Amino acid sequence: MTRTQLSAAAFAISALFAGQAIAATEAPVTREHVKAQLAAAVQSGNIVISENGDRMKDVFPHNYPAQPASTVTREQVKANLVEAVRNGEVAFSESGRKLNEVFPYNYPA
Numbered sequence: 001m002t003r004t005q006l007s008a009a010a011f012a013i014s015a016l017f018a019g020q021a022i023a024a025t026e027a028p029v030t031r032e033h034v035k036a037q038l039a040a041a042v043q044s045g046n047i048v049i050s051e052n053g054d055r056m057k058d059v060f061p062h063n064y065p066a067q068p069a070s071t072v073t074r075e076q077v078k079a080n081l082v083e084a085v086r087n088g089e090v091a092f093s094e095s096g097r098k099l100n101e102v103f104p105y106n107y108p109a
Contacts, residue, residue, distance in 0.1 A: 008031040039086040041047050045057025045064040057064040084090050088100030 028081050042056075045055060045060070048054070049056055049059060087099055088103070091097070092099045092102045
């Protein structure tokens with residue numbers, strides 16, 4: 001076997017075991033849990049009723065209570081953003097890694 005074939009085989013085997021390990025740590029979902037989730041979704045109007053993704057609360061808003069407005073002020077949001085940028089807590093890429101994870105030497109420990 002060539003080096004590339006060995007690497008591919010090793011990767012495939014490690015991916016198989018990693019997937020099984022992740023699946024083994026998750027607790028099985030019970031029927032009662034699924035029923036409770038469905039009841040909560042129906043009550044909140046988060047059930048999709050059309051092919052284009054319309055939800056019950058979007059089509060019939062008068063049947064569902066309005067969502068509470070945010071209590072955070074614009075200045076608080078701006079201050080939180082400045083702090084996050086200073087500490088490197090903003091997303092660097094679509095993978096979800098943060099700047100302080102990618103470039104740890106640019107930020108305080």
